[in-house]
Amino acid sequence: MAKNRLGTKAVLGVVLFLAIAVGVVLPIVKASDTTQLSQTINGGTLAADTKDASRNTVASPSFSMGAATLSFDCQTTSGTIGSNSQRIYVNNPGVANAGWTLTIAATSGASTLWQNGGSTQNYDFNDTTTSGCADGADADSKAGRMTIDASAGTLIADCASCSTSNITKGSSSAFDQGVTDSITILNAAAGSDDVGRWYLTGVNVDQTVPAEQAADSYTVNLTVTVTAS
Ligand SMILES: [Ca+2]
Numbered sequence: 001m002a003k004n005r006l007g008t009k010a011v012l013g014v015v016l017f018l019a020i021a022v023g024v025v026l027p028i029v030k031a032s033d034t035t036q037l038s039q040t041i042n043g044g045t046l047a048a049d050t051k052d053a054s055r056n057t058v059a060s061p062s063f064s065m066g067a068a069t070l071s072f073d074c075q076t077t078s079g080t081i082g083s084n085s086q087r088i089y090v091n092n093p094g095v096a097n098a099g100w101t102l103t104i105a106a107t108s109g110a111s112t113l114w115q116n117g118g119s120t121q122n123y124d125f126n127d128t129t130t131s132g133c134a135d136g137a138d139a140d141s142k143a144g145r146m147t148i149d150a151s152a153g154t155l156i157a158d159c160a161s162c163s164t165s166n167i168t169k170g171s172s173s174a175f176d177q178g179v180t181d182s183i184t185i186l187n188a189a190a191g192s193d194d195v196g197r198w199y200l201t202g203v204n205v206d207q208t209v210p211a212e213q214a215a216d217s218y219t220v221n222l223t224v225t226v227t228a229s
């Protein structure tokens with residue numbers, strides 16, 4: 001009899017153990033019945049671009065400075081970079097969490113000049129000598145200075161849940177060959193939104209045009225670059 005009781009206890013023990021085992025297995029079986037749809041959203045890249053009001057990329061963004069009249073004195077013309085139809089966009093899809101900087105520089109480098117159609121007439125964009133009215137130490141023998149000022153521009157957060165907090169517009173700065181070859185127009189601190197899309201318009205540009213500069217149409221190419229901090 002004692003032997004049977006022990007046997008009964010032994011069987012009960014086994015049953016209990018199995019019950020616990022079933023309790024562990026059950027949630028796994030249930031999980032396998034659930035259909036899981038998975039999708040990966042890649043972060044993409046930090047990017048700067050010029051887009052119109054419908055967010056279509058503008059293939060060849062172009063901005064005009066105010067016209068000047070041939071003058072026997074050094075003079076200044078003004079214009080803006082960034083308009084409603086040519087917005088300077090920055091996209092940060094969560095890949096530059098320490099912040100970023102948006103800068104502008106001459107596309108062809110610091111030795112660039114404003115050029116007329118045939119490149120027969122030109123003037124400088126980065127000579128600060130006498131506020132750009134005289135040629136300085138650089139090797140181009142041309143006067144002229146460009147000043148960029150983003151502080152009067154308008155920065156818009158173009159997204160559902162980002163803001164312009166912790167993004168600072170650049171202050172007025174002049175190109176100075178070999179010293180200031182690139183000018184900051186936006187600086188996003190680490191506290192700025194990691195996932196955000198913004199656009200800037202109304203960046204002021206002033207250009208000193210040397211005295212007696214030949215009447216013609218002149219152009220210079222600038223490139224806007226966004227760099228992760
Ligand atoms: Ca120069």
Ligand SMILES: [Ca+2]
Binds near residue numbers: 135138141
């Ligand atoms: Ca010069």
